[in-house]
Amino acid sequence: MNDNPPIHPARADLWQQLRRMTPARIALGHAGTSLPTRAQLDFQFAHAQARDAVHLSLDSEALAGELGGNCLLLHSAATDRQTYLQRPDLGRRLDDTSRAVLLQEGNASRDCDLAVVIADGLSALAVQRHAAPLLRQLAERCAAQGLRLSQPCLVQQGRVAVADEIGELLGARASLILIGERPGLSSPDSLGAYLTFAPRVGLTDAARNCVSNIRAAGLSYPLAAHRLHYLLSEALRRGLSGVDLKDESELNSLPGQGQAGAGNFLIGPVSTP
């Protein structure tokens, strides 16, 4: 008598319920000892999305429209994506044309409190999705305090430090750059924000404060705007940014976060207080 072949040649794992405890790709099952087709293709799709996010170009004009016009459209010294990926030094500087544009059309922004820069970075998708709504929330908080923001400077092929040059040319007290972070498989659209006091060419990351992981499944716009506004206020008040400026706003993060998970179930039953 022959056994009937199993309907599904791949085997599911018996610990499916653990998947709710982590975004990690656990309990994928196995075909032989290899990845089953379903999990294999899910991975390939996530990778494809992340790759597309890296290579998608920033639609500066659409973003400018969303921001209500009056933006400066700039480009870094990295001419294209291939150059950008291999030459971080070029992505940190404006090209000559953009420098001229900034000096000619940026008059309205001279000596502002905050130079606002938006750059594609490694995910134009993140910028396209999150930059405008986040900036709106931040601008409201700044306006309430009477802070003067520059026209938004939209930079293609830009890295974080390009905001140093822009801030310096505008004579801004501080600069903020919203930039697409390196896409992860599960997070192709994660936005980062870097704040720098007294921006000038040649600063390192030690001079900046970073708020990262701004996206739907990560840090919300209100909380990100809250933290950035806190950091900006403190940077302007104390005249510094970077390692000496701690993000103490985290102490009063949004209620509901940090709810207890199931704990380390590998060691004894979870004691519920």
Add this chain to the structure above:
Amino acid sequence: MPRFQHSVGGTRWQFDSLRELMAKASPARSGDHLAGLAAASDAQRVAAQMALAELPLKHFLDEALIPYEADEVTRLIIDQHDAAAFTAVSHLSVGDFRDWLLSEQADGAALAALAPGLTPEMVAAVSKLMRIQDLVLVARKVRVISRFRNTLGLRGRMATRLQPNHPTDDAGGVAASIFDGLLYGNGDAVIGLNPATDSLNGICELLHMLDAVIQRYEIPTQSCVLTHVTTSIEAINRGAPLDLVFQSIAGSEAANASFGVSLALLQEGYEAGLSQQRGTLGDNLMYFETGQGSALSANAHHGVDQQTCEARAYGVARTFKPLLVNSVVGFIGPEYLYNGKQIIRAGLEDHFCAKLLGVPMGCDICYTNHAEADQDDMDVLLTLLGSAGVNFIMGIPGSDDVMLNYQSTSFHDALYLRQVLGLRPAPEFEQWLERMNILRQDGNGLRLAEELPAPLRNALANARS
């Protein structure tokens, strides 16, 4: 007058320094271009390799690539050089050294005896003359064995680091990935977590958690929370159960300074680890990570090509008798290693150089989403490193590190390599897997258990409650 020259194809190629000769002889990679050190043409690269092939090996003892006075890593390399061990090859040129390494004379015993006589620059130089098959064949002859609670590096075996990272270090989330990894037979090299936090309290909690898991299930392995060496020392002072002392290191004093470490600080961390006496089979307890491009990214490369800088990091590593060392080869980014081809070669160079220097080398076979690389490239490097006798690889759920945002080898990938090359886990861990009825040899293949072992079934019930 140029110090090194070579005539070929009707052209006389000239190189002004040993540093320049080494850089121009390096197989192409984006980091050397970024640094302005790479050969200007393919012909210049091969001419440099020809000139390098004629250079006597002992020249590296006379001319330091980074000055002795300016760099403590150079001083370490020169001061610890074992002239007696070197005599076996001291008469050879770099090119003849390649031939000798490939010859039957260079067996495992000869290579082990030679290791203290080699400098990182010598092994970097010869690697530049080698094809991938040479890097595999020679590395395969060398076994570097290390021990803490199990035996790693034996011939015919390969271990995995179970890497249960979670974006917020949530205990349940970390436990879920450990559960998954153990049931796929991973974790003999270490259960090693990259924490999202850098707070000492958080690190200590994680150390207690990993230690409790290892003790509860009597797993013959060790744990590590990959945090700065100073944090590990503080955790030890607080009485946290710390098995392995981790640190990222690089090949120059200035690059190490950018990581906030020095040789003296590494020594302090090593001694703090030894004071705990937590190893049962041995006291190899340092865990180092390295990677091509780290010196350049810290602007601390002194005009030395990135592959040679990387080999110098192994000179640092071997001083502290580590349990585990791995290059994070594709992690540092496409500005250093642009695509799959460059990552594959670099991974094999790193493994080869480390093994010749006597370092228990593994590899984080990995890439980021902005590199021109994919899973096929990783399969190639994985298979080649398995053939080359790599000590350990990473095991990450579904290849997707949800904390560090990059892709490495999965729990399943390790089983693939075991199936194809017959590589077995560390013997003590293999026995545990059999005892737990998790993974067993089935004819020529491997078979995962169809039922959960009782202790883990109970744990799952806890998770349900």
